[in-house]
Amino acid sequence: MGSAGRTLKVLEICAGAGGQALGLERAGFEHELLVELDAxxxxxxxxxxxHWEVIEGDVADPAVWDPSDHKGEIALLAGGVPCPPFTIAGKQLGAGDERDLFAWAVEQVKIVQPRALLLENVRGLSMPRFAGYRQHVLDRLREFGYAAEWRVLNASDYGVPQLRPRFVLIAMASDDFAYFHWPETIGRPPTVGEVLFPLMSANGWHGADAWAAKTNRIAPTIVGGSKKHGGADLGPSRAKKAWGEMGVDGWALANAAPVGGDVFDIGPRLTCEMVARLQGWDDEEFFWEFTGKKTTRYRQIGNAFPPPVAKVLGIAIAAALNRTTEPRERDPDTMHDAIYRILRDRDDFMTITQINKAVDSPLEAHELERRISVLGRDFHIEVHQDGKKPLAYKLGGFKAFLGQEDHIRHEKFKKEIGRIS
Structure with missing residues (x-):
């Protein structure tokens, strides 16, 4: 409940199959609405x-739902917007990817005016490639009156038997954010063998004890994959090799646990239920049933945010909103991309020499040019040369989809909708 006795309502976008939703429910939030594309x-x-109100469709389509209907009524705007634009294994197209909804989601803060924002994505968004993108997000939130922080959280630090790093953004009004504390880690997570032994031995497999003893580590990151490639397997070759070293055949999923005297060249395959356990679902606090055929169930599970991690974040957010914690001194805002900031604050063109004089730590000219080139992947960069004078640069608009009716995202999305996940 809120400090005034009100329920903390959450509006969840790109809700997926409910990993984040279940965790936030367990943290005490009540869902006002969930929007998800995948049927x-x-x-x-x-x-x-x-009893939840769930809307199926493109979350950015005004015909599907209207964010302004919820203005001022929501404690938390949350979501796990698509990861492929930022994933290290992908092309890292960022703002140029038709699936990118991160910047759009941030813009909804201005419309919905929630007390808090929670967005999570892959660790790739934390890399230098997206420094300008992150800086833009923080600057926009500041314009809306919110303080914000990013942090990489590993699911294994919160009881999930899997590394699974996620890049999490939390934002609140400054007065509330003073009471926000990132959740404390809870110690050693259980191993794959400890978590899966009851399921692996359920059909009387004689090798279950030896197998559980061998799988005495946490799992590699579960990869659900997208509709654009592949079926139900445990990820790219490197991940399959790591699974094989643990005694798991990662090339496909099984329909059921092994039986009796089954013998395997590599090891048994996992079932969807087993993969769900490795994502943090269980038969008690985080009980959940997945619908659909095996491949679709696996994608739902593999692409989810682990419920235990969502729960600890939800508890931390609720504590800040209810001000049941001690206030803290916030660190000065982290500068993600000083060059973006310098160009953003100037209306005219700047040469490399001028930019270098404006940064705290001067860089070699070739490094500055490289950084500007990287910025150009997410922002329009105007380049000007006047006679023999050196090149000069000016920051143009953000390429990301923010809700523009004429954005190229609409055409790409319509063409790719059957393969977007």
Whole structure:
């Protein structure tokens, strides 16, 4: 409940199959609305929580829902917007990827005016490639009156038997944010063998004890994959090799646990239920049932935010909103991209020499040019040369989709909708 006795309501976008939703529910939040594109994930949400209002469709389509309908009513705007634009294994197209909704989600803060924002994505968004993108996000939130911080959280630090690093953005009004503390880690997570032994031995497999003893580590990051490639397997070659060293055949999923005297060249395959356990679902606090065929169930599970991590974040956010913690001194805002800031604050063109004089730590000319080139992947950069004078640069608009009716995202999205996940 809020400090005034009100329920903390959450509006969740790109809700997936409910990993984040379940965790936030366990933290005490009440769902006002969930919006999700994938029909299979929507089926799972409605199967598990028939009383939730779940809308199926493109979250950025005004015909699907209207964010302004919820203005001032929401404690938390949350979501796990698509990861492929930022994933290290992908092309890292960022603002140029039709699936990118991160910047759009940030713009909804101005419309919905939630008390807090929670967005999570892959660790790739924390890399230098996206420094300018992150700086733009923080600057926009500041313009809206919110303080914000990013942090990489590993699911294994919160009881999940899997590394699974996620890049998390939390934002609140400054007065509330003073009471926000990132959740404390909770110690050693259980191993794959400890978590999966009950399921692996359920059909009387004689090798279950030896297998559980061998799988005495946490799992590699579960990769659900996208509709653009592949079926139900445990990820790229490097991940499959790591699974193989643990005694798991990562090339496909099984329909059921092994039986009796089954013998394997590499080891048994995991079932969808086993993968769900490795994501933090269980038969008690985080019980959940996934609907659909095996491949669609696996994608729902593999692309989810682990419920235990969502829960500890939800508890920390609720504590800040309710001001049940001690206030803290916030660190000065981290500068993610000083060059972006310098160009953003100037209306005219700047040469490399001028930019270098404006930064705290001067860089070699070739490094500055490289950094500007990287910025150019997410922002329009105007280049000017007057006679023999050196090149000069000016920052143009952000390439990301923010809700513009004429953005190229619409055409790309319509063309790729059957393969977007």
């Amino acid at each position: 299979n994930a929507v089926g799972t949400l409605r199967h598990n929580r028939p």
